[in-house]
Amino acid sequence: MLLTISTTATPATDLGFLLHxxxxxxxxxxxxxxxxxxxYPEADESRxxxxxxxxxxxxxxxxxxxxxxxxxSLSQYVNDRPYAASSLLAVALGDxxxxxRAGRCxxxxxxxxxxxxxxxxxxxxxxxxxxxxxxxLFTPLGWAVEAEAVPxxxxxxxxxxxxxxxxxxxxxxxxxxxxxxxxxxxxxxxDGKHYWVAPDEVDKLVRAGEGWLYGHPERGLIMRxxxxxxxxxxxxxxxxxxxxxxETEEQLEPAVAExxxxxxxxxxxxxxxxxxxxxxxxxxxEPAAEGEPGAEDPKPKSLNTRRREAVLATLEExxxxxxxxxxxxxxxLVGALLSRPRFARVAGMDVSPMALTIAARxxxxxxxxxxxxxxxxxFQGALTYTDKRLTGYDAAVLMEVVEHVDPPRLAALEHxxxxxARPQHVLVTTPNVEYNPRYEFLTGLxxxxxxFEWTRAEFTAWATGxxxxxxxxxxxxxxxxxxxxxxxxxQMGVFTR
Numbered sequence: 001m002l003l004t005i006s007t008t009a010t011p012a013t014d015l016g017f018l019l020h021x022x023x024x025x026x027x028x029x030x031x032x033x034x035x036x037x038x039x040y041p042e043a044d045e046s047r048x049x050x051x052x053x054x055x056x057x058x059x060x061x062x063x064x065x066x067x068x069x070x071x072x073s074l075s076q077y078v079n080d081r082p083y084a085a086s087s088l089l090a091v092a093l094g095d096x097x098x099x100x101r102a103g104r105c106x107x108x109x110x111x112x113x114x115x116x117x118x119x120x121x122x123x124x125x126x127x128x129x130x131x132x133x134x135x136x137l138f139t140p141l142g143w144a145v146e147a148e149a150v151p152x153x154x155x156x157x158x159x160x161x162x163x164x165x166x167x168x169x170x171x172x173x174x175x176x177x178x179x180x181x182x183x184x185x186x187x188x189x190x191d192g193k194h195y196w197v198a199p200d201e202v203d204k205l206v207r208a209g210e211g212w213l214y215g216h217p218e219r220g221l222i223m224r225x226x227x228x229x230x231x232x233x234x235x236x237x238x239x240x241x242x243x244x245x246x247e248t249e250e251q252l253e254p255a256v257a258e259x260x261x262x263x264x265x266x267x268x269x270x271x272x273x274x275x276x277x278x279x280x281x282x283x284x285x286e287p288a289a290e291g292e293p294g295a296e297d298p299k300p301k302s303l304n305t306r307r308r309e310a311v312l313a314t315l316e317e318x319x320x321x322x323x324x325x326x327x328x329x330x331x332x333l334v335g336a337l338l339s340r341p342r343f344a345r346v347a348g349m350d351v352s353p354m355a356l357t358i359a360a361r362x363x364x365x366x367x368x369x370x371x372x373x374x375x376x377x378x379f380q381g382a383l384t385y386t387d388k389r390l391t392g393y394d395a396a397v398l399m400e401v402v403e404h405v406d407p408p409r410l411a412a413l414e415h416x417x418x419x420x421a422r423p424q425h426v427l428v429t430t431p432n433v434e435y436n437p438r439y440e441f442l443t444g445l446x447x448x449x450x451x452f453e454w455t456r457a458e459f460t461a462w463a464t465g466x467x468x469x470x471x472x473x474x475x476x477x478x479x480x481x482x483x484x485x486x487x488x489x490x491q492m493g494v495f496t497r
Contacts, residue, residue: 012048087187103176320394327401331359384412390421418470
């Protein structure tokens with residue numbers, strides 16, 4: 001199976017730096033199921049193409065299968081896996097281009113953050129749902145999509161189309177984002193994986209989907225297929241996304257139990273659900289639909305929703321009218337503030353241009369009434385550098401932000417927010433690491449980008465020190481259910497000067 005990535009950026013050979021693969025070499029990488037080879041069919045200043053060729057050994061593939069994998073006898077040896085892009089290619093891509101997927105380039109550190117013109121080609125891609133599904137999955141991510149159905153036999157057009165498509169993607173996209181799109185969506189389109197879907201797949205999905213999955217209109221379908229219809233894992237992934245502040249669980253959850261998508265029949269859906277139940281003994285049954293016996297109404301609010309509501313209630317209690325959301329992400333809090341006329345001026349700042357672009361789209365800036373648009377400012381900036389645009393607000397909010405800052409730079413953040421901007425009030429929320437054992441399947445920190453997570457005592461010590469050094473007083477409030485043993489999932493400090 002073959003994947004090619006081309007660019008016409010100037011100089012195009014920068015692609016070699018980003019992929020950490022030299023254009024003048026052919027490199028081979030052993031996989032448990034075959035060999036992955038990276039080579040460059042063309043490489044000059046105007047155009048560069050990197051190719052990933054995966055040679056699958058059917059015998060090695062069978063031997064690498066887990067003991068829980070189903071046995072389909074001859075189909076284990078005679079199948080399309082050596083020829084069509086699938087989870088095999090996704091795994092090889094994830095291994096061979098691991099550093100590129102992480103957005104790191106020591107030799108040229110300025111390159112990974114730049115969008116560049118890319119063209120990606122996959123000549124044979126299994127796509128359960130047809131070309132239209134490929135368009136639904138890739139178009140919202142900024143790609144121009146060409147998906148052409150491959151006929152069963154060109155000599156017999158009356159036989160119709162096969163389940164394969166020829167896929168071409170074009171767009172100005174960061175290479176790391178492009179690779180992560182492919183890593184997640186290739187097995188989603190195929191609707192199958194060559195290995196057992198274990199709980200660690202949730203971590204893989206959250207890491208690879210960072211910055212784009214939560215805002216995707218087909219996120220429910222993506223999560224359901226990627227996690228092999230294991231509903232307990234899907235629910236965990238939803239909770240993790242909600243915990244990250246990416247989306248609310250109640251917005252996402254209906255999509256997990258959605259009607260069969262295009263190309264699926266009710267029988268297919270029932271069989272898949274039964275297979276998932278058999279493969280996972282003891283798994284809870286899928287929650288009853290609204291209005292059916294056993295359904296809970298209303299659904300419990302996600303932590304992300306409760307956190308946002310706690311911040312809004314505190315701002316209203318303090319009587320502020322101008323607010324800046326520092327590290328606004330995709331603008332959920334900004335949108336909530338704008339919906340309340342009492343907030344006469346609202347600003348959102350984030351270090352990520354992509355997050356601000358998504359925020360603008362979700363806030364529908366192009367259709368926003370002039371009166372509301374006049375109250376809003378969105379701009380890019382960093383919390384470790386003084387900026388006059390941060391001043392003049394009654395209150396500043398850092399909601400799930402400080403834990404993304406390297407500890408040595410917290411002093412700079414403190415100076416910028418509490419020393420330079422100096423609003424009357426500052427609200428800071430951050431995870432309570434003591435609560436982490438309450439999350440099923442969570443290993444390590446709650447987010448791959450967290451530099452740390454504080455206990456309640458550690459947060460209290462930091463916040464008290466900040467208040468004393470800058471002439472503020474601080475009060476602490478729990479957010480979420482306050483567990484008698486480990487405290488709340490989120491802790492909030494309310495600073496007032």
